[in-house]
Amino acid sequence: MKTNIDDQAEKSEAVQESFPSAPGPIGIFDSGYGGLTILHGIRQLLPQYDYIYLGDNARAPYGPRSFDVVYEFTRQAVQKLFEMGCQLVILGCNTASAKALRSIQQHDLPQWDPKRRVLGVIRPTAEIIGKLTRNGHVGLLATEGTVKSHSYDMEIAKLWPNIKVTGQACPFWVPLVEYNEADSPGADYFVKKRIDQLMQLDPDIDTIILGCTHFPLLMPKILKYVQPGVRIVPQGEYVADSLKDYLLRHTDMASRLTTSATVKYYTTENPDKFKESASIFLHERVHVEHIELG
Numbered sequence: 001m002k003t004n005i006d007d008q009a010e011k012s013e014a015v016q017e018s019f020p021s022a023p024g025p026i027g028i029f030d031s032g033y034g035g036l037t038i039l040h041g042i043r044q045l046l047p048q049y050d051y052i053y054l055g056d057n058a059r060a061p062y063g064p065r066s067f068d069v070v071y072e073f074t075r076q077a078v079q080k081l082f083e084m085g086c087q088l089v090i091l092g093c094n095t096a097s098a099k100a101l102r103s104i105q106q107h108d109l110p111q112w113d114p115k116r117r118v119l120g121v122i123r124p125t126a127e128i129i130g131k132l133t134r135n136g137h138v139g140l141l142a143t144e145g146t147v148k149s150h151s152y153d154m155e156i157a158k159l160w161p162n163i164k165v166t167g168q169a170c171p172f173w174v175p176l177v178e179y180n181e182a183d184s185p186g187a188d189y190f191v192k193k194r195i196d197q198l199m200q201l202d203p204d205i206d207t208i209i210l211g212c213t214h215f216p217l218l219m220p221k222i223l224k225y226v227q228p229g230v231r232i233v234p235q236g237e238y239v240a241d242s243l244k245d246y247l248l249r250h251t252d253m254a255s256r257l258t259t260s261a262t263v264k265y266y267t268t269e270n271p272d273k274f275k276e277s278a279s280i281f282l283h284e285r286v287h288v289e290h291i292e293l294g
Helices: 004-017 035-045 067-083 094-099 101-112 122-132 144-149 151-159 173-178 185-201 215-225 236-249 271-282
Strands: 026-030 051-055 088-091 117-119 137-142 164-169 207-210 231-233 263-267 288-290
Touching: 026 035, 026 067, 035 051, 035 236, 035 271, 051 067, 067 088, 067 094, 067 101, 094 101, 094 122, 094 144, 094 151, 101 117, 122 151, 122 207, 122 231, 122 236, 137 144, 137 151, 137 185, 144 151, 144 164, 151 164, 164 185, 173 185, 173 215, 173 271, 185 215, 207 215, 215 231, 263 271, 271 288
Parallel strands: 026 051, 026 088, 051 263, 088 117, 137 164, 137 207, 207 231, 263 288
Antiparallel strands: none
16 A cells, blocks of 8 residues: 555656756746846846746735745746756745745755755845945845745844844835836835834834845835935845856856756746736846746
8 A cells, every 4th residue: 555655755756757857947936027136137147048937927926825825836836947947946036935945945856856956035135134234233125924934034143143134014015016106106105104114113224125026126216215324235136146156166057057048938827918017127028928837
């Protein structure tokens, strides 16, 4: 009689057999469009590589969802990107990085293929933040899920134990960006409200992390309402720098990546809708294909 362990082992072997072994592109996954800011930052620094961007727009947003649901959705996306030939996947989504990355790294990768890698966007920001803050008081503007996960607090504490991190959830900021209202007068109210709330929690904050990949598109409004001298930290360039350093240190992985400077885009939503919204983030027209997850 088969046990559950036997069934899981057979499933893992079947999954692994579906992964192409040849060199392939870098996968970038996000629950929606925000990861396009991460992709843009990486391509600016590492244009030679091939990329696949996968947005789970049909099930976005991930922010309010439970840990279990975010883990399952992210797991499905990573598996799909591996099946499409990716050897390395970047979770360009703070919520997925906060709620799913560790489980995928510790539980799924050893069963699927220990040579493949899944990286997130929180660690690179945590690594640099101690060099950016002057007084050790750091603010975090992010989705509710990212703030409640305390992932930034924990990662920063490992590297910079004397830094105080204060988080503020910004529930309406993502829709403002995705509905192309980032420059509208209505955005001022929501941006000012959350920044004021953050600074009330800790008036000494001198550095603010934008812990959601949508938020850089609100930068003009954010700069308008932060106090002079407060540094704003978007993630794109730091994730790109971290990835470049990672590939220099892990030449075995670098050798498993293809270099034809191509990008392919996939969405679980309507491709036409994705193309329209993607232009807000990339300022260019893209070709997009529909894909199913789950």
